[in-house]
Amino acid sequence: MPEAILTGAPARTAERAGPAPLMPLAARGLTLEVGGRTLIDGIDLTLAAGRTTMIMGPNGAGKSLLLKLLHGLTPPTAGRIEWGGHPLSPAIVRRQAMVFQKPVLLRRSVAANIDFVLRARSRRDRARRDALLDHVGLLGHAGQPARLLSGGEQQRLALARALATEPEVLFLDEPTASLDPASVLKIEEIVRTARGGGTRIVFVTHDVGQAKRLADDVVFIHRGRVAEHRRADDFFADPASAAARDYLAGRIVV
Numbered sequence: 446m447p448e449a450i451l452t453g454a455p456a457r458t459a460e461r462a463g464p465a466p467l468m469p470l471a472a473r474g475l476t477l478e479v480g481g482r483t484l485i486d487g488i489d490l491t492l493a494a495g496r497t498t499m500i501m502g503p504n505g506a507g508k509s510l511l512l513k514l515l516h517g518l519t520p521p522t523a524g525r526i527e528w529g530g531h532p533l534s535p536a537i538v539r540r541q542a543m544v545f546q547k548p549v550l551l552r553r554s555v556a557a558n559i560d561f562v563l564r565a566r567s568r569r570d571r572a573r574r575d576a577l578l579d580h581v582g583l584l585g586h587a588g589q590p591a592r593l594l595s596g597g598e599q600q601r602l603a604l605a606r607a608l609a610t611e612p613e614v615l616f617l618d619e620p621t622a623s624l625d626p627a628s629v630l631k632i633e634e635i636v637r638t639a640r641g642g643g644t645r646i647v648f649v650t651h652d653v654g655q656a657k658r659l660a661d662d663v664v665f666i667h668r669g670r671v672a673e674h675r676r677a678d679d680f681f682a683d684p685a686s687a688a689a690r691d692y693l694a695g696r697i698v699v
């Protein structure tokens with residue numbers, strides 16, 4: 446079974462030249478104002494290839510909005526985003542996928558949810574679908590209506606749908622926020638495998654333990670700005686910003 450089916454991004458080698466790499470990401474002066482409120486306030490951010498970035502910060506800091514801006518779901522009111530030196534475009538967005546806290550699924554069977562994505566990419570093939578379902582532990586549920594799955598299973602199906610697009614960048618917005626610990630670990634394992642296969646992970650979480658388990662680097666957002674962006678070990682050992690220090694110490698940060 447080809448590794449890419451399970452892990453997301455196909456290997457890009459000299460022999461198999463594809464489009465230019467999406468990384469690094471460079472966001473400059475990224476700003477979003479809505480109704481006179483500055484929700485994202487001049488963010489400068491550079492993300493290198495081959496890593497898992499965890500985005501952390503208190504409620505309302507702007508984490509989800511940042512993800513939506515980077516993935517092109519919301520246009521900024523000022524600033525720019527470049528992926529691999531190119532402005533964000535529909536072609537770039539198609540090379541990325543996003544998973545939300547509430548799984549986005551079709552009211553069809555588990556298998557049909559994957560078939561739909563594969564067909565949209567002209568890659569429908571039963572072996573491929575079954576490999577994806579097996580990878581997320583849902584092969585035995587293939588014929589069931591997706592809406593009857595448990596919350597954790599639905600989220601694994603949402604992840605399988607995202608992986609079916611072979612994303613080079615996978616955005617995850619609190620995908621495990623309402624799940625039990627066993628489901629959380631299963632999803633983390635799938636994310637880890639995707640990263641191992643070369644998919645760039647950008648993951649919003651409130652769960653400090655999860656961030657420690659997965660992060661190569663941490664972006665801490667506070668009041669629509671990057672309070673700090675550090676290697677994970679450094680961030681957790683000695684956060685530089687007062688907001689992150691308070692957050693990690695369990696103090697209320699507003």
Ligand SMILES: Nc1ncnc2c1ncn2[C@@H]1O[C@H](COP(=O)(O)OP(=O)(O)OP(=O)(O)O)[C@@H](O)[C@H]1O
Nearest residue numbers: 479484502503504505506507508509510511651666
């Ligand atoms: N479409 C929108 N229009 C107006 N305000 C918005 C919109 N989306 C988000 N906001 C506001 O922007 C701020 C940041 O929202 P965002 O969802 O990015 O926060 P967050 O850091 O992800 O928070 P949480 O951890 O609670 O999910 C919040 O004050 C929110 O109410």
